[in-house]
Amino acid sequence: AQTVTQSQPEMSVQxxxxxxxxxxxxxxxxxYYLFWYKQPPSRQMILVIRQEAYKQQNATxxxxxxxxxxxxxxxxxxxxxxxxxxxxxxxCAFTPGNNRKLIWGLGTSLAVNP
Amino acid sequence: GAGVSQSPSNKVTEKGKxxxxxxxxxxxxxxxxxxxxxxxxxxxFLIYFQGNSAPDKSGLPSxxxxxxxxxxxxxxxxxxxxxxxxxxVYLCASSAGQASSYEQYFGPGTRLTVT
Numbered sequence: 001a002q003t004v005t006q007s008q009p010e011m012s013v014q015x016x017x018x019x020x021x022x023x024x025x026x027x028x029x030x031x032y033y034l035f036w037y038k039q040p041p042s043r044q045m046i047l048v049i050r051q052e053a054y055k056q057q058n059a060t061x062x063x064x065x066x067x068x069x070x071x072x073x074x075x076x077x078x079x080x081x082x083x084x085x086x087x088x089x090x091x092c093a094f095t096p097g098n099n100r101k102l103i104w105g106l107g108t109s110l111a112v113n114p
Numbered sequence: 115g116a117g118v119s120q121s122p123s124n125k126v127t128e129k130g131k132x133x134x135x136x137x138x139x140x141x142x143x144x145x146x147x148x149x150x151x152x153x154x155x156x157x158x159f160l161i162y163f164q165g166n167s168a169p170d171k172s173g174l175p176s177x178x179x180x181x182x183x184x185x186x187x188x189x190x191x192x193x194x195x196x197x198x199x200x201x202x203v204y205l206c207a208s209s210a211g212q213a214s215s216y217e218q219y220f221g222p223g224t225r226l227t228v229t
Contacts, residue, residue: 004156037220042222043203043205043222043223043225044220044221044222045205045207045220046220047217047218047219050217091156091157093157100145100147100162100164100170100209101147101159101162101170101173102147102149102157102159102218103159104156104157104158105156106154106155106156107156
């Protein structure tokens with residue numbers, strides 16, 4: 001079965017500090033794409049960062065970076081210099097192989113405190 | 115430019131009634147997806163449209179659920195004889211192509227409450 005596990009239902013961090021959200025997944029595919037999405041209270045799902053499994057270099061987008069460990073099937077998200085606007089649900093997801101549908105974790109609720 | 119839009123934003127219906135949820139994808143996007151987000155759950159894939167190809171309906175939970183996409187643009191998700199367990203947020207997404215690398219852009223969702 002292809003699954004995504006986010007082991008931290010809730011996390012909090014002080015403004016300007018760094019936080020890491022964990023994600024592990026299970027697939028027999030060799031090529032796939034991994035994603036982190038953010039869902040603020042507005043419900044709008046927003047792509048934060050994307051990683052292609054065949055690329056060894058970890059993706060970065062400004063304050064957001066990932067630690068992709070393919071052998072361990074781990075895909076954690078690091079948020080540096082946390083801002084109040086980062087408060088949201090964060091979902092880890094992937095599309096295995098040529099399958100277009102996203103498989104999702106249950107999410108981590110992140111609160112950034114002033 | 116305009117993003118993915120969905121209507122209505124919220125819908126309250128009585129058990130047993132039929133509902134229609136609408137999705138307007140980003141202009142020019144050939145792929146369209148429907149997902150369901152239940153309280154405390156992750157997102158669940160429902161159905162996927164790509165151009166003129168037959169849709170992937172593998173995620174539809176029962177035959178009470180159906181969807182169509184007219185003219186390769188607007189899509190309607192229909193739930194017949196609604197049940198309380200159908201209460202959820204229904205999210206629509208579109209992407210520019212069928213490859214997995216294409217980003218899926220999401221609409222704000224429709225919150226469906228079945229009483």
